[in-house]
Amino acid sequence: MKLLKGAALIGLAFSLAGCIDDKKDKTVDRGFDSKHLSELKAGIWIDPNGCDHWIIDDGVEGYLSQRLDKYGKPVCSGAAPPNTAIGPFKSGSPVADPI
């Protein structure tokens, strides 16, 4: 068990170090949970005005982008109260998130 944890830590250190250089391809997530970015799984974060944003917690990276309707206006669905998040936004990566 201890050995496994150690290995995981070394792995983490390596992959984090790997991120420091100039990463050429911005369209993939690499390291231990590498994948193409089109595979991200989103939830919904409701801002203080009650409007929806797609929220993705991909282990190390986090993404947030506005939910817009076909006319380009914010979608304020009322699905949950302001300042809350709902849905499977932490499920896209096997990396445990301490926060």
Added chain:
Amino acid sequence: MGKRLKNAVRTASAGATAAIIGLSSISAVHAGGHTKGKGAGENYTPTVWIDPDGCEHWVMDDGWEGYMTPHVTRQGIPVCHRGNTCAVMNSDQLFATNSHRLNHAGHQALMNFFRSAGATSYIIAGHTDSRASDEYNMRLSLNRANSVASVAQQAGVRIADVRGYGERMPRASNGTHHGMAQNRRVEIICIR
């Protein structure tokens, strides 16, 4: 006279060149060692992520941080592969000309729709054809959208927004009778 003008132009263009050189040296300082030539920024080519509504977002991962922003046209309209429009009601079947009072059959049809659609909430947007003034059409389309929203309220569903776009968002040409009929509509967007 002509010479003076030429000189003025020359002075102005020299000023502009100086300004451009000034700008590029600022960006070179800002981009640190990554500058690949005059005015060239660091390569940040995004890929596309499609949200559960079917709309595109630009997404990038530069190693540490992730970035994302909606893909919209220069007019601010999102680029989507499918819409969330779940009903387009023909205004002619709901209202008399120039009226925003729902007829009985229309009221009934809307009631059935809102009771069975099962969305989290609804955006209701009214539209007209291009006859009459823009101002009149803006008002008529909003009044009609509000009439539809009142049925939604009676049905007990959540309304996210009610809007009138008048004649400004046509879906067909206003040059033909058929096109105009298609433009007289109330769109209902279902948010899931």
